[in-house]
Amino acid sequence: MSIEKILVVDDDDLSRGYLSEALQRNGYSVDNASDGQEAVSLTDKQNYDMLFLDMRMPRMGGMKVLERVKKTSKETTVVIMTAYGSIESAVEAMQKGAYDYIIKPFSVDNIELLLKRVQERQKLIDENKYWRSKLDSNVENEFVIDKQSKMFGVLNNVKRMAQSKASVLIQGESGTGKEIVAHSIYTHSQRNSKPFIKVNCAALSESLLESELFGHEKGAFTGADLKRMGRFELANGGTLLLDEISEVSPKIQAKLLRVLEQEEFERVGGVKTLKVDVRIIATTNRDLGQEIEKNNFRQDLYFRLNVIPVIVPPLRERREDIPVLAEYFLEKFKTGINTPLKRISKEAIDALVQYDWPGNVREIKNLIHRCTVMIDSEVLLSEHFENMLNVQKPRKTNELSVGQTIEDVEKELIYKTLEKTGGNKTRAAEILDVTPRTLRNKLSRYKELQSGFGLNIEAGIDDGSNVVEESFSH
CATH class of the missing domain: 1.10.8.60 (Helicase, Ruva Protein; domain 3)
Known part of the structure; x- marks a missing residue:
């Protein structure tokens, strides 16, 4: 929840106007209240990210307002202002939930530094909430591959593609390790000190996915009791992984396209346009070309995502x-x-x-x-x-299997006999009880398989004339 909407509460018109104008110049939306009761009335009607409260005011003082606000909105940041500062009142204000306590008069520079600290603190809180929710994640973050693996081609390109901000589309079957490739790109990038945020597009309905990606304002829908940052805001400056991108609806596709093109969006139920700097990595186990032909996926979004394509081969x-x-x-x-x-x-x-x-x-x-x-x-x-997979024990070389053709059995018998005779076809023909010419004709038919046995099939046969082929079952 970033700081955007601020309420300034002060009975001094000059002080209130001075602070409000300084906040507005820094891009904040600001409301004003001249006493505590007016402040409470405003906070009951709408949600504020931050309050500046004067300590001493008519009808209701700042301490009372602080207590009321913290009962209804614990996440609101409250700063107490007073010209009558004391250690005792500062301690009391902090105990009741105030973020800070400042003494009048203060400069605009002091307020800007305070706001910067509040924004950084809030970003850490939001990121911490996200990562705590992901503590049960069991993602492998490294590849386990053989030295001759086809995956080396993929991994050799990771460092190169990691240095760019260009979008990456990782395609591959389910379970091949697409998310590990994505995390590897992030790890090798210059954004690796910034957030790496993931959202599973296939796991959420359209309305929930929209809220997860773009966040929502308080009251945007039933159950939206608080303003909530979306994944794009959480990933600002870092990387966002859109897992199973092919599953998103046309409505979400249109909003994603706008973020990719213009780097801006609005929260659900909001009117303020937010700017973000996020690198997008998307994954899919579908053929997006076919999905485009079926009008299930936007071609322009595909082109925006597929700047750097990565294909992860199946096992x-x-x-x-x-x-x-x-x-x-x-x-x-x-x-x-x-x-x-x-x-x-x-x-x-x-x-x-x-x-x-x-x-x-x-x-x-x-x-x-x-x-x-x-x-x-x-x-x-x-x-x-045997009871876990459809895996059969390797068949012994001298076993026959139902489903083999006579030609398959004959071929296997020929090669095993040649193997036993060291490739001598004259001797093999004697054992098989056929002529050398018959054996040679059969080997010519099986020529495409000879390389797999490493045999010199010309050895031991000195008669090259053609004869009528005999059957082994004469």
Whole structure:
């Protein structure tokens, strides 16, 4: 809640006018009251961010007004003014909730310094409230990847894009680590000493999201008992993460576009235009191109957000990261709990690598966490995943599987026989009970697979003439 609307209460017309004019010159909205009762009447009707109260006034003094205001609006900043200052009255005023106590006469410079301190204090209070509400957040703030990972391309660009104020649009499936990329951009930016504020656009209705982003005035809607700063104000000077930007309504999209273009907005129920300096990072798990074609997303907003595009690949496209992630999460989750689990078997790693991970990094993280709690074994085996994931144990090389074609079985038998004979096709043909020419014709058909076995298929065959192909099941 920034300081915007101020009430000056003083029975001295000259002093009241002097202070009011100084405040108005500094851009504040100012109301005036000539005594305590008039002040109470005004505060009952509307909300003030700050009050300057004269100590001695007819009908009701400043101390009484202070008590009344603090009962109805604890967040209002109150400064007591008096020409009859004493240590005792200053202590009493502070005990009853006054922020400061100033002695008349005072200069405009003194008032401006006081207002600066009040604004800085209020900003710290607002930021503290926000971060305290986020203490239960469980966001990983670092990447765990293999040295050959495709993610290196993304991370190598983070430092470069972090130095700009340009908007960033991070696209990727759910659970791939889009928020970690966003936080990494913030960490490496020159704004890392300023707030990093996040809002989940998919979690709130249109009206609640509008209030969360832009704030609201007191009485703007039912339940708006106090003026509230939005996320844009909290993030002023820093970075705002708009998570799942594709889920916002056309109305909110229009307001976001205005902030991106003009860096200004109004609170819900307010008329004053507020200016902000905020870097926007947006994330989405949808194809915004398709959403634009469906008229679900504004193309002009997309262009404003997509100044720097970032694509986060799914885990199935960077399987080299799966073993590293599994080991990392095992070490992380077994720490501090009484679990016998110590390591992951090679077969279990193979099973994890074969799985496609529709939930990406989040899914493997949750799986390993579940295993540290539920598995009563020192070694994590592939069998342990059977009831947790649609993961099958790796098939032994000499096993047949329902669903294989005869040609698949024949192909596998040929290559295994060649492997056993060291690539000698004449010897392999004898074992398979076919002619060398038949074997050569079949290998020509499987040519695209030869590189995976590293065999010299020309060795051991000295007759290149064509013959009628024989079947293995003659």
